[in-house]
Amino acid sequence: MATRLYREAIREALIEELDRNPRMFLMGEDIGRYQGTFRVTEGLFQKYGPKRVWDTPISEPGFIAIAIGAAIEGLKPVVEVMTWSFALLAFDQIVNHAAKILYKSGGACAVPIVVRGPAGPGRQLAAQHSHSLEAWLAHAPGLKVVLPSTPADAKGLLKTAIRDHNPVMFIEHPRLYLTKGEVPEGEYTIPFGVAEIKRRGRDVTIVTYSRGVVLALHAAEQLAEQGIEVEVVDLRTLVPCDWETVFESVRRTHRAIALHDDWRFVGFGAEIAAQIQEHAFDYLDAPVLRVAGADVPMPYNKHLEALAVPNEQHVIEAVKQVLA
Amino acid sequence: MHTIIMPKMGDAMEEGTLVRWLKQEGDTVAEGEPIAEIATDKATVEIEAPVSGVLRGISVAEGAVVPVNTPLAYILQAGESLPSQTDGKAGAPTSTATPVLAPAEMPTPVAAPSATTPAPTPAERGERILASPLARKIASEHGIDLAQIQGTGPKGRIVERDVLAFIEARKAAAPAPAPAVAPVAAPAPAPIAAGERVESLNRLRQITAQRTTEAYQTIPHFYLTIEIDMENALALRQQLNQINESLRVSVNDLIVKACAVALEQHPVVNARYQDGQLVHPDGIHIGIAVAVEQGLLVAVLKHCEGKSLRRIAQESQTLIQKARDGKLLPDEMTGNTFTVSNLGMFGIEQFTAIINPPASAILAVGATRRVPIVNDDGSIVPRQRMKVTMSCDHRVIDGAVGAQFLQTLKQVLESPMLMV
Numbered sequence: 001m002a003t004r005l006y007r008e009a010i011r012e013a014l015i016e017e018l019d020r021n022p023r024m025f026l027m028g029e030d031i032g033r034y035q036g037t038f039r040v041t042e043g044l045f046q047k048y049g050p051k052r053v054w055d056t057p058i059s060e061p062g063f064i065a066i067a068i069g070a071a072i073e074g075l076k077p078v079v080e081v082m083t084w085s086f087a088l089l090a091f092d093q094i095v096n097h098a099a100k101i102l103y104k105s106g107g108a109c110a111v112p113i114v115v116r117g118p119a120g121p122g123r124q125l126a127a128q129h130s131h132s133l134e135a136w137l138a139h140a141p142g143l144k145v146v147l148p149s150t151p152a153d154a155k156g157l158l159k160t161a162i163r164d165h166n167p168v169m170f171i172e173h174p175r176l177y178l179t180k181g182e183v184p185e186g187e188y189t190i191p192f193g194v195a196e197i198k199r200r201g202r203d204v205t206i207v208t209y210s211r212g213v214v215l216a217l218h219a220a221e222q223l224a225e226q227g228i229e230v231e232v233v234d235l236r237t238l239v240p241c242d243w244e245t246v247f248e249s250v251r252r253t254h255r256a257i258a259l260h261d262d263w264r265f266v267g268f269g270a271e272i273a274a275q276i277q278e279h280a281f282d283y284l285d286a287p288v289l290r291v292a293g294a295d296v297p298m299p300y301n302k303h304l305e306a307l308a309v310p311n312e313q314h315v316i317e318a319v320k321q322v323l324a
Numbered sequence: 325m326h327t328i329i330m331p332k333m334g335d336a337m338e339e340g341t342l343v344r345w346l347k348q349e350g351d352t353v354a355e356g357e358p359i360a361e362i363a364t365d366k367a368t369v370e371i372e373a374p375v376s377g378v379l380r381g382i383s384v385a386e387g388a389v390v391p392v393n394t395p396l397a398y399i400l401q402a403g404e405s406l407p408s409q410t411d412g413k414a415g416a417p418t419s420t421a422t423p424v425l426a427p428a429e430m431p432t433p434v435a436a437p438s439a440t441t442p443a444p445t446p447a448e449r450g451e452r453i454l455a456s457p458l459a460r461k462i463a464s465e466h467g468i469d470l471a472q473i474q475g476t477g478p479k480g481r482i483v484e485r486d487v488l489a490f491i492e493a494r495k496a497a498a499p500a501p502a503p504a505v506a507p508v509a510a511p512a513p514a515p516i517a518a519g520e521r522v523e524s525l526n527r528l529r530q531i532t533a534q535r536t537t538e539a540y541q542t543i544p545h546f547y548l549t550i551e552i553d554m555e556n557a558l559a560l561r562q563q564l565n566q567i568n569e570s571l572r573v574s575v576n577d578l579i580v581k582a583c584a585v586a587l588e589q590h591p592v593v594n595a596r597y598q599d600g601q602l603v604h605p606d607g608i609h610i611g612i613a614v615a616v617e618q619g620l621l622v623a624v625l626k627h628c629e630g631k632s633l634r635r636i637a638q639e640s641q642t643l644i645q646k647a648r649d650g651k652l653l654p655d656e657m658t659g660n661t662f663t664v665s666n667l668g669m670f671g672i673e674q675f676t677a678i679i680n681p682p683a684s685a686i687l688a689v690g691a692t693r694r695v696p697i698v699n700d701d702g703s704i705v706p707r708q709r710m711k712v713t714m715s716c717d718h719r720v721i722d723g724a725v726g727a728q729f730l731q732t733l734k735q736v737l738e739s740p741m742l743m744v
Contacts, residue, residue, distance in 0.1 A: 254458050254484060285458040285484045286477070324478050 001182040007040045009151035009183050010116075010172065013158035014041070014078065016187070018048060021076055024162065027054040027063055028080030028117075037082050038118060038177050060090040064115065068098050071113045078162060084119030084171060085131045098167040099142030114161045116170035120211060120261045121309050123174045127297035130305075132262035134209075137169045138238045138271075144168045144192060145238040149213035151181040153236055156190030163189070173211045173261075193240035197249065201229035204319050205249040207272045208259040209235045212310070216259055219315035230319060238268060246272070247280045254285035255322040261309060264292035286322040291315055325407075326375050326399045330384075332392040333364045340364050342396065344386045347379045353399065360396065377401045455482035462487045468494075528619040536678050544718040547676050550730040552737050554692045554708040557582075560740045564633075576612070576666050577637040579689055579712075581743050584608050584628035584636070586732040587662055593729045594661045596682045597719040611660030611680060612640060614647040622680055623647045624660045633743055668692060674711040684717040685726070687733075710737075 004012065018024055030037055032045035032055040045053040056063040060081065067077035081087040087094065098111045121130040138145045144166055148154035154172065161168040198213055199220050206216040213234045220230035233249050235241055250256050256276050258269030269290035276288050294308040330340045343361040347353050358370035359379060373379075377399040384396045398406060453470045455463070459482045463470050466487075473490050475482035516522060525533065557578050564573050587594045587608045595604045608629045611622040623643040628636060646652045663680045668691040677688040692710040699705060712733070716726045736742045 254456075281457045282461040283458055285456040321478075 002185060003180055004151045004155075004183040005177065006148075006151045006154055006172070006179050006181070007038060007177040009155040009181075010040050010158055011042065011044070012183070013155045013162070014044065015047075017078075017159055017162045018044075018052060021162070023074065024076035024078060025052045025054060025070075026078050026080065027056050027067060029056055029058055029082050029086075031055065031080050036080070038174065040172075040177070041080065060086050061093055064090040064093040064113075065097070067113050067115075068093060068101070068111055071111050072101070072109055076112060076162065078114045078116065081115060081117035083125065083129050083131075083174075084117055084133045085125075085129045087115065087117070087133070088131070091136075094137075094143070094167070094169070095140045099140050102166070103142060110165045111167050112165045114158075114164075114168045114170055116158070116161075116172065118172045118174040118177070120171075120173045120175065121293065121298050121305060122211070122261070124300060124302055124305060125174070125298070126300040130298035132171075132260065132293070134169075134171055134238055134260075135262055135266065135268045135271075137171075138268060142167065143239060145171065146192065146236070147171045147173075147210040147238065148236060149173075149176070149198075149210050149234050151179070152183045153190060153196075153234075155183055156188050157192070157236060159189045160192060164192070171210065175211050176214070179214065190236070192237045193242050195236055195242035195245040196234045197231060197245065198234045199230065199232040201231035201253070203229045203231075203253055204255045204257060204322055205231045205233055205246070205253045206257045206259050206315065206319075207233045207235065207246050207249075207276075209238065211261055212259040215310060215312055215315055219312045219319065222312065223316060223319055228319060228323065243275050243279065246276065250276055250280045251283045254283055256284075256288045257291055257315070257318050257322060258288065259291045259310065259315060261293050263295050264290050265295045267292050286324075289318045289322055291318045325401070325404045326377070328359065328371065328374075328396045328399065330362065330390050330392050330394045330396060331371060333367075333369065337364050337392055339389050339391045341389050342384050342386055343368060345382065346370065347373075349379065349382050351379050353377065353379050373399055375399055375401070377404075381406045453482065454479055456484065458484050459487045462491075466491055526618050528616075528621070532619050535680075539681055540678050543679050543681070545676075545679060545715050546718055546723065546726075547713055547715055548723070548726045548730055549674060549711060549713040550734055552710050552712060552734045553697075554710045554737065557737045557740050558692070558708055568634075571634060571637055571641075573633060573637045574640075575668065575692065576664065576689070577633060577640060578737065578740070578743075579666070579687070580610050580612065580625065580628065580640065580664055581631075581633045581636050582733050582736040582740075583610060583662060583664060583687060584631065585736050585743060586729055588629055589732050590725065590729040592725055593685050593716075593721055595720055596661070596684050597717060602720065605659075605661045605682075607661070609659050609661045611663040611683060612644065613663060613665035613677075613680070614644050616648050616650070618650075621647045621652065622657060622660060622663060623652060624656055624658065626659070663687070664689060668710065674713055676713050677715050679715050679717055684720040685729075686715045688713045688715065 014026065026041060026044065031041040032050065032053045035042040035045065041053065064079060067079045070077045094115065098113060101109050101111050120132045134145055134147055137143050144164065146157050146161055146168060148157050158170060161170050199217055201220065208216050213232060216230070216232045220232055223230050231249050231253055233246055258272035260267060260269055262268065267290070269292050273288040273290060277284065291310050291314045293310060296308055298308060299305050333340070341363040343363050345360050347359045353359055353373040353376065355373055355376045357373050359373050360371050361368060362371060380398050380400050382397040384390055384394065400406070454475060455470050456477065460470065462484060468487065468490060470482055473482050473486050475486050477483040561573050561575065561578060591604065594608055595602050607627040609624050609626045610628050611624045614621045614623050623646070625636065625640055625643060643652070643656060646656065660680065660683045663683045663686040665677045665686055666689040667675055668689050671691050673693065674690040675688045677686045679686050690711040692708050694706050695709050696704050697707045697709070714726055714730060
């Protein structure tokens, strides 16, 4: 095991896959000479040159469309969006083209692209740049949606994403880039659709992903001191989603909380709650609660932003509420 | 807002008659003023207004008989309005709604409703019972009416812990179920007399006591005995043991192997009864009763189907040694689908054994003895003969099925080539 930052683990995955697959290339704004806004692609332009690491103009619909075309023609583009909020400009390309071409071509034409970049609040990026878009993306059939919470997961899942034959939306979290974790030595991948129980507990199941996992684990530690044992299920991929692990956990704990940074209203937590009540109704001893972002445009003000984003205290309160 | 309910005027009271209203809808009433007359089967009493206010939402007509705790009407104070439904479903479960009515007269035979009268449950108020899905499931599995349970969750919701507590309480309160057949005389434990010595039993003996009692009382046993000629089997054993001195095959190994062969041909004997169904196990797992210093153990030889005699001998030696050393793993003591108990080495000619669940049959093996046998031609010859008695669970094995099994067993032991 080696200790890596989340962004270093992503970079390692990119390097290993660039070395493995000569048809793969990276593209995005400021990823080359500038080495990436969040330094994920640091040193890659210098190492692989302009043919494999393309700096693009500020034109998301344009370069994502180019990536789709390149993928159809047999290349493996891995596109960085500076933040997923900018990808909103390219949603027609993502939803109407990347997600649909395989279907509309009767299975003849796959679009194996990866779009990756940060999404989520917590860096004072204000109302337009703090979106969590996983619910939007997961909503459209045809896209795989991945949200790693640890460096090890980020590396193993990104390698799987790059080898997938479908469009994969790989959502990193700006607040996780500088978190550290153990990363296995050598070659490994993590399959999609396999959730990981990051902490075992008998009392409450918290179903979450991305930064929510970190929050849930911190809250679980505090609650353990009060004798409350929280189980933390990290979904890791929302499409495909490992519901069976969720149901199995709920069948043991009888209580569940969905947790994410994204807005609460019509967020992925609503899907989690719906799935649990459909499939584990008889095992529930309390309503499934959601801990999620406030339904407001993200404030720029640091203190207001903190109020709009879930924190450990929110998680602890929800746990106590379902245990009441 | 205060709810006026049909008060419980005594432990036995379940319903009451509203004789007449002393105040009408919309009347202003003062605290302590009689507002209605009710009758129990023992007396007629007045109920008083618990607070001052306006009488509204009269929902029970004069002459009606209603269960205890049914809302009759409400007393509203300034600014208050009736709950949206006044059809008797709106009694609020808060403490202010607990009956604080005192009868105007106190007839002697009726106990006054005390302050400790339990708050009516939602069911008693005719409301939907709030219960978690899990609580509902557990309750229905135990045949419990949720109306009997007081919820402690948010909004009085019945949650898992409430149902579990109820089940515990019921268990504690319920008298032991009457035995189906009343014992002639209840066996009261005999007093310890002077000179008697009391020895506490070790865990193994306690478990044996409990299990054998349970098995003998709950499994309908019947017994089949057959005599088997052991000349050929003993000759085979002697040959095997001469050829290979490192692994000795015992008579018991021969019997176990023969049982495995017979069980393959009569799978019903290997099955077990469970909840009105027959369960066919994943293999033939033969338990061997082993006497150890602390008591009795059953070492289970797993998957005997297709196992060679030598393999059975080898594994059973290991298991029996582990049993004697107290080193059997839990998995090596459970899951037997058939049991063999052998007391032949003690010269016991024949005996019956108690079935050892989950197996449905146990074979009690007696001593192999040299006895005179009358041949068909009238000649008398000495032969090695062994009697075995199988105890059968009649829910699984009928007499004929058990008999056919024993015939096969006899055939295999008398022609041991069939073990190959």
